[in-house]
Amino acid sequence: MHAADWYALHGKMPRLHVPAVFAVGQEIVLPEGPARHVTRVLRMGEGAPLVLFDGQGNEAGVRLADVGRKHTTAVIDAVWAGEGESPFAVHLGQAISKGDRMDYAIQKAVELGVAAITPLYTERGDVRLKGDREAKKLAHWQAVAASACEQSGRAVVPTVHSPLSLVEWLSARQEPLRLMLHLATGNAFDQPERPEAAALLIGPEGGLTETDIAAAQAADFTPLTLGPRVLRTETAPVVALTLLQHYFGDL
Structure with a gap:
């Protein structure tokens, strides 16, 4: 699945910086800051979609898998190359x-x-x-x-x-x-x-x-x-x- 397909399926959603290696099917533990933002500020629950980016040019479409007090995990459904960089x-x-x-x-x-x-x-x-x-x-x-x-x-x-x-x-x-x-x-x-x-x-x-x-x-x-x-x-x-x-x- 590409970026356009993911956004077409799920609409506009939060983007969070998570410096990690992305792979389809991988379960990733969200760092404390992003986890707090999606659970306490946005009040997103299990199954909610969002986009992560690694800071090196890659993006991932994920779904929240486990939302708990101690940790929050997400499963990666799709990975694609980001397109927001200037050529200059x-x-x-x-x-x-x-x-x-x-x-x-x-x-x-x-x-x-x-x-x-x-x-x-x-x-x-x-x-x-x-x-x-x-x-x-x-x-x-x-x-x-x-x-x-x-x-x-x-x-x-x-x-x-x-x-x-x-x-x-x-x-x-x-x-x-x-x-x-x-x-x-x-x-x-x-x-x-x-x-x-x-x-x-x-x-x-x-x-x-x-x-x-x-x-x-x-x-x-x-x-x-x-x-x-x-x-x-x-x-x-x-x-x-x-x-x-x-x-x-x-x-």
């Missing part, structure tokens, strides 16, 4: 921002098909994470990305990499198209060729410093403006990724 791979370097702003940027970037995200420490950035605090934030951001995939229909969960300094991230870039948002340049988006991938740099509140800009330009990043209005650090990736997916991806 964008690696987003996002300056770390406070509070919910970083969550918003990651969530919307995933919805818009980003391939990978690296949180960045920049000169003007006022967030510095160390040790356990960094590990907890990284796990939280990866969970935000997985949740965005559940909502948006993606079967591949983009990796949120460990935070890096801007210089470290720039030195690792290999993408043929490299762009950074910088209001003062006046350079509008104009890229006639269709690259296979891109790196996109978004600065913090207050923008990139001259040192940041010089380092990015030395790494072959082209400054880009998105118009005369100043966009918030969490809004800028949404607009820029929309443009990139429109010109080179699947929007």
Whole structure:
């Protein structure tokens, strides 16, 4: 059975991220988070259908088999390849921002098909994470990305990499198209060729410093403006990724 057949048979249903190997006929124990969601939030019972995805591009149509207090299991009826990925791979370097702003940027970037995200420490950035605090934030951001995939229909969960300094991230870039948002340049988006991938740099509140800009330009990043209005650090990736997916991806 294919995805279209499963949805035609069962209609719209929840999608949950379960990192496991899928095989038809297999009984799978749902992790605590997804199990709690389907039983306590959605109040689904035995026999209820739902879709799981493994985060690596595969989806499975399943039926709940055993709904209990200690564990919830599901039987896999069908497995298919997910179809929600953009043909254009964008690696987003996002300056770390406070509070919910970083969550918003990651969530919307995933919805818009980003391939990978690296949180960045920049000169003007006022967030510095160390040790356990960094590990907890990284796990939280990866969970935000997985949740965005559940909502948006993606079967591949983009990796949120460990935070890096801007210089470290720039030195690792290999993408043929490299762009950074910088209001003062006046350079509008104009890229006639269709690259296979891109790196996109978004600065913090207050923008990139001259040192940041010089380092990015030395790494072959082209400054880009998105118009005369100043966009918030969490809004800028949404607009820029929309443009990139429109010109080179699947929007």
